[in-house]
Amino acid sequence: MSRRLPSLVTGMVLGAGLLYGAGHLSGRARSDQATERASVDDEPARAEPSPLLAAAAVRVAAAAPSADFAAVSARLERIEQRLDGVAAGADARRAAAARAEEALITGATPEDRDEHQQGAFDRASAIVDRALAAGVWTDGEQGAMREAAAEMLPADRFTLKMKLSLAGNEGKLRDTAAAPMFF
Amino acid sequence: MFKGKKVTFGKRLLIGAGALALVASSGALARAGYKVSPTSWEVSFSGNSTTGGFSGALGSARASSDGYQYIGCEAGWFGPASSAVTATFTPTTYGYCWARDRNGNTRSCYLSAHSNDAMTTLSTINQDSYIGVTYFTTGGVVYCNEVWVDNYSHNPVKAN
Numbered sequence: 001m002s003r004r005l006p007s008l009v010t011g012m013v014l015g016a017g018l019l020y021g022a023g024h025l026s027g028r029a030r031s032d033q034a035t036e037r038a039s040v041d042d043e044p045a046r047a048e049p050s051p052l053l054a055a056a057a058v059r060v061a062a063a064a065p066s067a068d069f070a071a072v073s074a075r076l077e078r079i080e081q082r083l084d085g086v087a088a089g090a091d092a093r094r095a096a097a098a099r100a101e102e103a104l105i106t107g108a109t110p111e112d113r114d115e116h117q118q119g120a121f122d123r124a125s126a127i128v129d130r131a132l133a134a135g136v137w138t139d140g141e142q143g144a145m146r147e148a149a150a151e152m153l154p155a156d157r158f159t160l161k162m163k164l165s166l167a168g169n170e171g172k173l174r175d176t177a178a179a180p181m182f183f
Numbered sequence: 184m185f186k187g188k189k190v191t192f193g194k195r196l197l198i199g200a201g202a203l204a205l206v207a208s209s210g211a212l213a214r215a216g217y218k219v220s221p222t223s224w225e226v227s228f229s230g231n232s233t234t235g236g237f238s239g240a241l242g243s244a245r246a247s248s249d250g251y252q253y254i255g256c257e258a259g260w261f262g263p264a265s266s267a268v269t270a271t272f273t274p275t276t277y278g279y280c281w282a283r284d285r286n287g288n289t290r291s292c293y294l295s296a297h298s299n300d301a302m303t304t305l306s307t308i309n310q311d312s313y314i315g316v317t318y319f320t321t322g323g324v325v326y327c328n329e330v331w332v333d334n335y336s337h338n339p340v341k342a343n
Contacts, residue, residue, distance in 0.1 A: 094297070097275065097297050098297065100274070100275035101275070101295060101297060104275065104277070105322070105324055154261045154275075158277075158293075161279070161293075162293065162323060162324055162325065164291075165279075165289075165291040165292065165293070165325045166232070166320065166323065166325060168288070168289035168290060168291060169232040169235065169289075169290055169291065169292075169318070169320070169325055170232040171232070171288060173289065174286075174287045174288060175251075175283055175287050175288070175289045176251075176287050178250075180253050180281065180283065181281065181283075181289065181291075182257065182281070
């Protein structure tokens with residue numbers, strides 16, 4: 001016990017020293033940060049110790065808030081303009097998406113299709129109608145649909161896909177094809 | 184006496200090593216992590232034709248033994264089809280989510296062209312994802328209402 005005592009005391013002293021050192025460093029870091037902040041915040045006011053220049057500094061300082069206000073106001077105005085632009089852009093994109101979707105859902109008309117597209121749509125429609133009547137989608141239909149779909153307008157593909165989607169969700173079409181119903 | 188002590192020490196050493204190995208191996212087992220078995224999250228449906236949902240893990244659908252199951256989503260984009268309409272045509276992003284269960288029944292829905300944010304969600308789907316989709320039907324169109332993607336470490340892993 002008596003032999004342990006000196007080492008215990010030494011340990012305590014070292015520990016206290018370490019704690020003090022850490023506290024000192026930390027305090028100093030905080031003090032440095034505070035000084036930095038103060039130097040930034042107080043820069044205009046501490047600019048000049050001479051009475052004449054101090055008066056000038058006071059005048060500048062007095063004028064500064066309105067000048068700052070004007071600058072801030074101008075900046076806010078620019079930000080507002082930019083936000084308006086962004087909002088207008090977003091509105092335009094939404095409107096364009098709505099138009100595109102409407103065109104997709106409304107479907108194509110014979111006037112929209114060229115000869116090949118019309119032929120492909122007719123073939124694909126016949127495939128889908130036949131499958132819906134039979135209540136089953138097979139490999140043969142899947143293969144024929146893939147071929148026709150390559151020439152079809154997106155709106156026509158959408159129309160036929162929706163027919164199959166609805167029938168599937170209603171449980172009226174069983175898909176027995178090996179490949180998924182993608183086209 | 185000396186010999187006896189030496190043997191005892193050796194035995195202790197052996198027992199200690201054995202115990203250490205046991206602890207280490209049990210620790211390794213405990214750290215294996217939570218896993219969902221490969222076919223636990225097969226494709227399943229809910230609801231009806233008007234409103235409903237479908238879900239499943241890509242890995243489980245692929246690992247299923249029925250030869251039918253699949254689940255996933257697709258994203259697409261189409262732009263002008265000819266130079267004549269490049270100025271007026273509005274390019275559109277769109278998507279579909281589609282699933283087929285073990286009996287060959289399908290559920291699917293369309294991801295609206297308005298759903299540009301949904302495309303970001305679709306892009307997070309990977310081979311080991313678990314996905315869930317809900318839909319509703321209006322005006323002859325089946326719209327996806329919600330798509331969620333779980334990419335967790337416990338998901339069934341897609342095997343070949």
